[in-house]
Amino acid sequence: MARPREFDEQQALDGALDVFWRCGYEGASLAQLLDATGLSKSSLYETFGDKRRLFLTAFDLYQERQLAQLEELLRTRKPARRSIERFLRRVVHRPSNPWGCMVCNEAVELGPHDPDIAKRIARHLERVEAVLTRVVERGQRDGSIGTRSTARALARFLVMSWNGLQVLVRAKSSQPLLDDALALALSALD
Amino acid sequence: MARPREFDEQQALDGALDVFWRCGYEGASLAQLLDATGLSKSSLYETFGDKRRLFLTAFDLYQERQLAQLEELLRTRKPARRSIERFLRRVVHRPSNPWGCMVCNEAVELGPHDPDIAKRIARHLERVEAVLTRVVERGQRDGSIGTRSTARALARFLVMSWNGLQVLVRAKSSQPLLDDALALALSALD
């Protein structure tokens, strides 16, 4: 029981996440992280360990949030197809997705070089695929999604399209390009 | 005149391209570049300028090659759909595409931070889209591709799918995932 902390851990982590999201792992300098978290060097190292650990913590947080958000799609009662449409439309809506998807970004940056992180990404994508599979199954039951392909295959296709859109967003592609691509991806669910 | 060079410029550039492709711009250290090109520091700086210029030169080369390869699709006489299938199938064939697509990688790494490079990427994607549009038009004429969507929209969809696959390749996704996603992307051409 001594001197209390002057910062909120969760808030600091959010700040760090922001920087990693925007700049990637290597691209995020300690200075930026200190600035974004508002911590001093010693506080940051004391609280989160080294840069890599901090990154992993932030990355896990990001993945959990993304998955939670995705699982909301399961809970709604609207036709599944509408849920998926909303899901993809949020990707190409720039204001709410300025830096693309962090998982996609890190898959590109670290995937080939960091087996540990590659595994986390693979696991996450599998979970995303699993959630989407259940949504598609629901859509095939409620008639909003065609049955010419298995739910699993369609979910995999959605995972790919999702990542494709994220890349285009990060590349600052034109809105017509994004809209056309999105529309056709959705039409594959017929 | 005087002392002749001991290296082949094109060959050195290929070496540098390899490193940038694999590691990205920031991830490629001078030491790696020197090693891959076989040049000494002074020769490299004399020949190619600084790291950024070298990168731009290599990146341009990559884009030109990719576009040239893509344009081969135009020249064949087979049904256009088969050409597109071959085009996408090469993406998910790991041995011939171990590091994913450099344009996709750099879109993710530098897109949001380097306006100059973002422009180059945007221009390249437009050119890719243009070539694919022509291929799709041919396919719509020869009957191998449906006409429920415009050729341009389909081409844009292909650009997105292409990038999506590249991300998954770089993330070392499982082959079944890649295969399913690819198959469904192709079926969107019906």
Place this chain on the structure above:
DNA sequence: GCCATTTTGGACCGAATGGTCCGCAACAAC
């Protein structure tokens, strides 16, 4: 008020970064 405990700021560190520069080496012209 004093002590124990914990946080905090910042000095400090070695390594690696991209980049410059210069003296020597190698070759063509004559």
Place this chain on the structure above:
DNA sequence: GTTGTTGCGGACCATTCGGTCCAAAATGGC
């Protein structure tokens, strides 16, 4: 062989990187 020109190896540089450490500050318990 001499000279003029260019290429080359590597010493050298400032900066930034992630990371450590310690002395001072702050506060709860008594």
